[in-house]
């Protein structure tokens with residue numbers, strides 16, 4: 540049995556009063572202790588993966604930030620800073636645009652939007668990561684509150700509390716991580732290293748915004764879906780096992796396998812204590828079977844023996860394709876490709892092209908294309924099987 544509880548609260552809207560009531564009761568049910576926030580510099584780590592409007596469900600809703608600010612200042616927090624490092628440059632210009640479009644500028648005047656774009660080395664002593672760079676805003680905080688979204692994700696299958704912490708790695712260093720760990724199994728171990736490091740170093744709380752979630756081609760180009768709940772826990776692994784079940788993806792998320800192998804969490808959601816905001820046990824949480832990302836069509840190939848040196852999997856796995864008619868030639872995919880396998884072709888109009896040979900299926904190009912012009916090319920046979 541996992542010891543760390545997860546609180547599930549129904550919350551059907553971002554109405555400030557409704558949200559604050561549900562969040563406040565959820566945190567009370569966790570019994571964090573009076574001094575958890577008192578006098579502390581709190582970092583809110585939202586999911587600001589791309590400059591998207593709140594109603595597109597890719598990013599943490601600003602109402603979550605406002606409600607949390609009320610609760611944190613009431614609990615005596617000394618300061619509350621909001622910081623994230625989306626893909627691309629970690630700079631004032633890039634983040635200013637993201638803050639604006641995502642509604643963070645209007646979220647709450649008491650919350651400081653991070654303007655320190657420095658980063659420093661952090662020791663991990665993990666399976667894959669020994670030392671890595673983390674944004675200074677996180678290193679300087681006393682408490683980290685991971686304000687994640689309940690989303691489908693083309694690479695990892697799900698984005699929730701654990702994956703959201705990848706945004707503590709500064710800007711383009713994230714592409715280096717994809718480059719260093721091209722296999723999803725290795726990338727998953729790295730995510731667990733990162734998450735373990737964060738929760739070992741600081742008091743930690745995860746709050747999942749599952750009011751408006753994203754299915755399909757998340758984390759940025761999926762479809763918003765109303766799910767109407769919040770999940771809270773001080774254990775990001777326990778929260779994610781519960782989220783995996785509530786997304787109807789039991790056993791599918793590799794980083795949770797990695798966490799379970801290390802004894803960090805049970806792989807069975809039934810072994811995680813789940814309570815409502817009054818503290819009463821929930822035996823049967825609601826399940827929202829979110830549509831899978833298109834990139835997931837070859838999921839089962841990962842479990843096949845690695846014969847032909849992985850060429851078989853490479854041949855049949857879905858891969859990204861640029862929708863030429865849609866592409867506006869902005870070059871964001873070109874800048875974000877860890878394998879430099881995208882080139883910009885200048886004809887009548889500038890367009891992106893992918894060299895499939897060197898592609899590692901990290902899906903960064905799809906995630907960061909601002910207009911959703913990166914689709915999925917599926918092998919005919921896999922399409923039939925799927």
Ligand code: SF4
Pocket residue numbers: 861862865866867868869870871872873890891907908909910911912913
């Ligand atoms: S990011 Fe999207 S629109 Fe921009 S060049 Fe790449 S595919 Fe085209």
Ligand code: SF4
Pocket residue numbers: 859875876877878879880881893897898899900901902903904905
């Ligand atoms: S083309 Fe896209 S999926 Fe392939 S390596 Fe580059 S960014 Fe990753």
